[in-house]
Amino acid sequence: MVSVTRSRTGLTIDDVKQALKSEEKISKILENILELHSKLDKQHLMLTKLVSMISKMYQDGEINKDTFNRLDEFLHDWLDSEFDESKK
Numbered sequence: 001m002v003s004v005t006r007s008r009t010g011l012t013i014d015d016v017k018q019a020l021k022s023e024e025k026i027s028k029i030l031e032n033i034l035e036l037h038s039k040l041d042k043q044h045l046m047l048t049k050l051v052s053m054i055s056k057m058y059q060d061g062e063i064n065k066d067t068f069n070r071l072d073e074f075l076h077d078w079l080d081s082e083f084d085e086s087k088k
Contacts, residue, residue, distance in 0.1 A: 051075065 054075075058068040 047075070 054063070054068065054071050057063045058065070063071075
């Protein structure tokens with residue numbers, strides 16, 4: 001039978017291996033969170049640019065009010081409250 005010796009900290013080799021596995025899992029989760037955050041930032045930037053472009057087109061007379069309202073209605077579900085004029 002093999003005896004498991006404990007270090008001065010009271011940890012066995014298995015304890016250290018388990019801790020390293022947990023650390024690897026946490027690192028992978030954090031990597032996934034950062035990747036998702038980056039994707040969401042890009043989507044937010046694209047939506048912001050799209051809203052700005054539509055607004056400018058309306059102000060320049062390139063699209064009429066009916067088209068503007070339909071685009072606004074379509075995009076409303078994806079917009080933050082910062083663009084929601086009814087809350088200002």
